[in-house]
Amino acid sequence: MTTGTEKRKEKKVEYWKWPESRSTTPGIDWTKASIITCGIDVGSVSSQAVIMTDGKLFAYSSRRTGYNSPESARNALNWALEGTGMKPEDIHYTVGTGYGRVNVPFAQRAITEIACHARGANYLYGPSVRTILDVGGQDCKVIRCDERGKVETFLMNDKCAAGTGRGMEIIADLLSVPVQDIGRLSFEVDEEPPPVSSTCTIFAKAEATGLLESGWPLNRVLAAYCRAMAHRIGELILRAGVAKDFAMTGGMAKNEGVVKRLAKELNIDILPPSFDTQIAGAVGAALFAKVLAEKEQKK
Amino acid sequence: MLANYGYKDGSGEYFITIDTEKCNGCGACIEPCPEHCFQIGSDENDPLRDEPVAAVVPGQRQKLKYLCMPCKPAGRAVNKLPCEEACTPGAISHSWYHVLQR
Structure with missing residues (x-):
């Protein structure tokens, strides 16, 4: 007879780890x-x-x-x-x-x-860029600049994890989806779901779990989360004002699920990147x- | 440059805007602020500018909602905030005035 607790060996996959x-x-x-x-x-x-x-x-x-x-x-x-x-x-x-x-x-x-x-x-992106949105790991910045790249106005949100890359990483880990696949998978839905109601990272995590329990397929939850993220970022951009051309930098620019929904939300074209946006x-x-x-x- | 210091959270937008084109770096804003929100130094967002400029102290940027509250009492009319009044070039403005009757 064996005594003591047995531990099951788990192969740990860290889904938030994007490729270097x-x-x-x-x-x-x-x-x-x-x-x-x-x-x-x-x-x-x-x-x-x-x-x-x-x-x-x-x-x-x-x-x-x-x-x-x-x-x-x-x-x-x-x-x-x-x-x-x-x-x-x-x-x-x-x-x-x-x-x-x-x-x-x-x-x-x-x-x-x-x-x-x-x-x-x-x-x-070239000198035509006037508005830059940088969504980084733990903050979100909107910058307006002139043709020489000199800052004209900026605002930054580094107090709240909603609308940051970290929020996306947390969802990736929760739903066991590699973070770089979220964008693609979020479009593999029958119809666009309403966004998750809370953009707060912690509450959105709870809400995502709830939606899965209620029978939503995984991709639909991802779509709802990406949409909420796009909405949250969009609100911040409107405060700084949008001017053409609009470009995105940072890791979130690689997530088409957010980029395309943001373009739709603000009714603008986002310049397609031809390099590593990070x-x-x-x-x-x-x-x-x-x-x-x-x-x-x-x- | 319009430098917006502050944040947006679930309850609203809390930004202090400093127009660095208007700011002459005189430092008149430092003394009147009861919560010591302002500092004068080199422009951290424009490395090619040599003249000093005002900025919101980094540690204070994340709690402006609470720091500015004493100067914006609810239900009482305030014509101008101490920092705005002290700034002769008119470089300082706030994003939230909802409790004021201006």
Whole structure:
């Protein structure tokens, strides 16, 4: 006879874990570049490193932050440099941004993500962008900018988890759906359901559970949640005002379930991204690094 | 730049807006605020600006609803808030005035 409690071994899958990525732009010889700058965006959930040679995107990496900001900043940089032959010493100027910007040990300067996202979106989407929506891990920012990427007005919601990437991750974990599949699955429904009534992450979680119990299929619950998220973000945007062109940055821009519903809600076109939207902040930081390095050289 | 400091939650929108084009960094807003909501420093959202500018103190941004309450008593008419009155260039404004008869 066996005594004591038996524990069933579980294979733990963490559904919130979105895939990390890195890339190098082919055809650039960095050894010939006159100025090499780096932007590090240490967010609450993800960390990005972007290397720019003469103001052109050379390499980037995007990773999950974890609990140690300085370490994540270093890891992101090392991964971005991997296989390029470049060493951290070759970088002339580094700017840190994001939630953990003061925790980037090798950065010469820290700049807020507001300024960096405007600059980054201006570079990545082109100068026609006037409104930028950045939905990050634990906040949501609306930025209006001019044709040079200079901020004209901004507002940020970092008090409430509703309408943030973290809210989506929590739903992913609750419903055992990989977070990057939520958008696609949320459209596989017979008809669009009404949004979940509460946008509060905690109450929405309870409501989602309730809907499943009442017999809703999984995809329908996802659709209802995405719709509520789009509505919540949309309300914030209206306060700042919408101007064309409208672009999205941050991880939520990859979730078509929210992006398409938001476009419908605000009755606008959202520029389709042709790159990893999560790197926008770090791109802006690297661009500022170039300006600041040149300013220092002149002195 | 219109810098909106604050938040939106289930009960409403609580933003203090500082127009950085109008702000001259004089610091007249610091003293009158009973909850010490303002600070003067370099513009954290415009790294290329050299002149100092006013901003809402980072720790206070998440509780403006409660901090500003004493200056916005319910049912009593207040012409102008102390911070708005102190600001001669007129750079400061609030997003919520529902308890005031202006």
